[in-house]
Every structure is written in structure tokens, then in C-alpha cells.
Amino acid sequence: MVPLAAAPSRRSGAGPAAPRAPGRAVTLRDVAAEVGISQSAVSMALADHPRIGQPTKDAVRAAAARLGYVPNSAGRALRAGRSSSIAVVVPNTGQHVFGHLYFMHLLVGVTAEANARDVALMVSTNPDESHGVAAYERVLRSRAASGAIVASASINDPNVKRMAEAALPVVLIGRFPHLPQAVSVGVDDVAGAEQITRHLVEEHGLTRIAHISGPLDHQQPVDRYEGFRAGLARSGRACTHSLAIGDFSEESGRAAARQILDSMTDVQAIFAANDEMAYGALLEIRARGLRVPEDVALAGYDDFGVSRLTTPGLTTVHVPAEDMGRLAAAQLFRLLDGTAPEPAQSVVPTRLVLRESCGPHAG
Numbered sequence: 001m002v003p004l005a006a007a008p009s010r011r012s013g014a015g016p017a018a019p020r021a022p023g024r025a026v027t028l029r030d031v032a033a034e035v036g037i038s039q040s041a042v043s044m045a046l047a048d049h050p051r052i053g054q055p056t057k058d059a060v061r062a063a064a065a066r067l068g069y070v071p072n073s074a075g076r077a078l079r080a081g082r083s084s085s086i087a088v089v090v091p092n093t094g095q096h097v098f099g100h101l102y103f104m105h106l107l108v109g110v111t112a113e114a115n116a117r118d119v120a121l122m123v124s125t126n127p128d129e130s131h132g133v134a135a136y137e138r139v140l141r142s143r144a145a146s147g148a149i150v151a152s153a154s155i156n157d158p159n160v161k162r163m164a165e166a167a168l169p170v171v172l173i174g175r176f177p178h179l180p181q182a183v184s185v186g187v188d189d190v191a192g193a194e195q196i197t198r199h200l201v202e203e204h205g206l207t208r209i210a211h212i213s214g215p216l217d218h219q220q221p222v223d224r225y226e227g228f229r230a231g232l233a234r235s236g237r238a239c240t241h242s243l244a245i246g247d248f249s250e251e252s253g254r255a256a257a258r259q260i261l262d263s264m265t266d267v268q269a270i271f272a273a274n275d276e277m278a279y280g281a282l283l284e285i286r287a288r289g290l291r292v293p294e295d296v297a298l299a300g301y302d303d304f305g306v307s308r309l310t311t312p313g314l315t316t317v318h319v320p321a322e323d324m325g326r327l328a329a330a331q332l333f334r335l336l337d338g339t340a341p342e343p344a345q346s347v348v349p350t351r352l353v354l355r356e357s358c359g360p361h362a363g
Helices: 028-035 039-046 054-067 073-079 094-098 101-116 134-142 158-165 189-203 219-234 250-263 275-287 321-336
Strands: 085-093 120-126 148-150 170-173 183-187 208-213 240-245 269-272 297-299 316-318 345-348 351-353
Touching: 028 039, 028 054, 039 054, 085 094, 085 101, 085 134, 094 101, 094 120, 101 120, 101 321, 120 134, 134 158, 148 158, 148 321, 158 170, 170 321, 183 189, 183 321, 189 208, 189 219, 189 269, 189 297, 189 316, 189 351, 208 219, 208 250, 208 275, 219 240, 240 250, 250 269, 250 275, 269 275, 275 297, 321 345
Parallel strands: 085 120, 085 148, 148 170, 170 183, 183 345, 208 240, 208 269, 269 297
Antiparallel strands: 316 351
């Protein structure tokens, strides 16, 4: 990458910078606004990174001195090789987080990277459903963590933007199209859901398919539903479908399957947006005296363990959550080192895992 050219201070010919609230600490964002470059470029300039041109470094240091910017002490400790801590922020209850295999796999990956650098890991969750900002505030106010990884945030959660724009280095888990400048790690759920849907239609000839989605105020279920619809549209077959909405739990999957079987009596297949809901659907199908896959084919998503324990085994999409955790932590450490992660939005590939629940297949 070509070193960044010198950027004039926004004070030059543009009037004074917007005043800050009295007593508020100067942040990396303030310095970036003063110079007119990104926060990651400011971080790299202050770390004397060779990819930043000397004129830009001089402009950043001058602005930092003029504003009275003091770098985060925990970040300095990490850059100096001393032990500190990073945080994983999940705006859900601890029961929700530690009760789902997705988060456990994610934390295994993050922990592996943190342990390799002798850095402690803190997990911040909400005490209950009504305290939606507690997980964020605990990290932002305590200054105990050098940086944070945010997972499982909803589309409309304003705190994600707050975290992404704070002086604290942040990496987001998932896809956040409304925050194109944020550093993120995710999977292509649209492609994964399309692949498994097309398999059901094109390989098994199933054209009356229902989808059980997760909560549609989160990007991940939205993407999986979009991929499902794209798979139907691009299969080249005339298909009909229905939608039931769950919350990723086994109980919601069974309730959604009940809704589907009552309203779509000729349904040939059900594709659930995660394996736990698919297992709930399996229980409801069997409770009605129907067989999988002979009467209703079934598919899930994630491949975290449940899919291998059912009878028949569950066809699903493998999501490498542990790899996502490792990569997210690695990207966060690059930010803390003053290096801009490349690419800023990383996509980890999924793969289709074929088992018996969708019917006979080659191999």
C-alpha cells in the first residue's frame, strides 16, 4: 500500500473544530477528525508504522499534542509486550451466551489468540433482557480492556455504532452493511443458505419448502432468509414456500414446525436457520407420526454438534465459529499494534455438509 500523504489539519481554512463537552477525554476519533483521516490511520501513525508517510505522522502527532490526546494505557501495555486484557461483548444474558454452542466455539477461538499473547479475556453480557446497554457500558466505562470484540448485536442496536466509533479498538462479529468502515469478521450466510436450498430443490426435487428463521432484527437470520429465497429463485424450478420465525432455540423450532405443518399441509422440506431449531422441528414431525426424510426432508445450519447426534443425521451448513473467533482476535491485536487489518471486512467460508435428513444422495 502506498504510504498516506500528508493531510492538512481540518482547522486550516475550515474554522475551529467542533467543541467537545467539558471534561470529556480526547479520543482517537477527535484526532482523526482534526487531521481528516481514519481512526486506524491515526493509530498507525502514532505507532510509527512504516506504511504511514512521515508528513501524515507529523500532522497526527501535532494534532494529538494540540488536543491533549493521551493514548489508552492498556493499548500501550499490549504494544509494549506486557499483559493486559481484551473483551468479548455480547448484548445478551449470560444464560443465552453460555447456553449456545455458537458462542462457546467463538470463545474457544478468541481465547486461543489471547492466550498466545498472554492477554486476559473478559466476557461482558447483560444481567437480564431489560438492560440492553449494560454489556457495552461495562467495557466502555471501566477502561479495563484494551479492545473489544462485539458479537450477536441486532441490526438496530445503536450501541454497536458507539463502540465502532469509540477510541477503543473494536472488531465486530457478523455483517454490518450500515457500518462500512468498521473492522468485522463474518461468514457469507446468503451464499450458505442459497447452497443448501438449491441442494434440496435441484438434487432432491423438493419444491414445497418452509423456512424457520431466527429473529429478523439480526443480520444473520436476515441473510439466511435472503439466501433461502435466492436459492428457490435460482433453482430453475417453480417453488412455493412459507416462513415461520423462531429465536434459535429448540423450543421455538418445534413451535415453528407446528405452525408450518398446520398451515402448509403439503410441505416437502423444512430448512431451519440453525441446527437447534431443526432438531425442534424433527421432534414435532415425529410427534405427528411423520418420517424424516421420507415424509418431510429436513436441513439446518451451523454444524456445532447437534447435527451429528440426531437420527437421521442432519444435513446442514458448517459455520467455522472457532476460526471466526481466532480471526476476530487476530484482527483486534493488529489494531492494537497500530496496523490496519486487511481486509477490514473478513469473510470466512462455509461448506455444505450432507447427511441423511434430506434424503439419499451420492456418497
